Amino acid sequence: MFDGMVKIVLAGPVGAGKTTTLRSLSDDEPVSTEMPLTDGPMGEKTTTTVALDFSTVMLDDGTPLQMFGLPGQDHFAHMRPIILQGALGVIVLLAADQPDILTMCSEWLDAIQSITPDTPIAIGITRSDQARDFRMDALRALLAERKTTLPVFTIDARDREQAQQLVRALVYSFA
Template identity: 60%
Template structure:
């Protein structure tokens, strides 16, 4: 992974429940992440029976030996009191969204608004997971919707289980702040 300056060492991964935040963190990590996964109080979402209740945390060593601290936000709104704590000092946010969610546009708008309210001006890259579940993933309509709101943000599809693809998302975020 490329280098970043010494003051920018905290990356936050945000998004709704089941989008792939914890999987992305595990994929990026050099060691087993600290996780606050607990059994879901609501009905299971397919195979997903646990949810993050505080945050996930891990580190990745950058090419220059500097650690990159990765934090994952809890996706449920009832844990949103953690969002401002975790977002403080972040150099950027990787917003992970489930492309197969019929409320994709709404989820994207809601998360971007929350991030902007808590951490104004923080760079964001959007990563769409589960595009393999769609006959034809439609990234263009999400980009067009963002453009209508005056937002030009990188939007990619990626597999949260694939290290190279997850690294690409982080590199895109780093490139957006250079």
């Protein structure tokens, strides 16, 4: 589909599923800079990305991708412009079971667009099965208020096929 390698970045808050998504997409173990959480576990989560995650991924249709995962903590925000440089697209992952998901969505969209305003974005919502109060229509209303039309999917970050569907939606938006 493309000449050469395509760079895609996974972004979003801590615990949204960036590292898990990258692992589910990868045929080999990704390069990861996971370290123990300094404030103790967040549920089952005991580690966090401190610099980046990286893997080369081959989609089922033969599209080769360089996939990078951003750290979710704000004190690693200095990594964002470095990793976003040259990206053809960004997937923002958000956890549906977080009560401030709409605020997180706005903050991440603003952060990405302040660094790379014209880069296509898709949104993946993880853990929707654990979030009785999550409403996709509230997220779509937020995007409408922002006058932003983006592909939005609920995904299980552990499921390769669902992760690939989200990546394909992003790739086809700039193909």
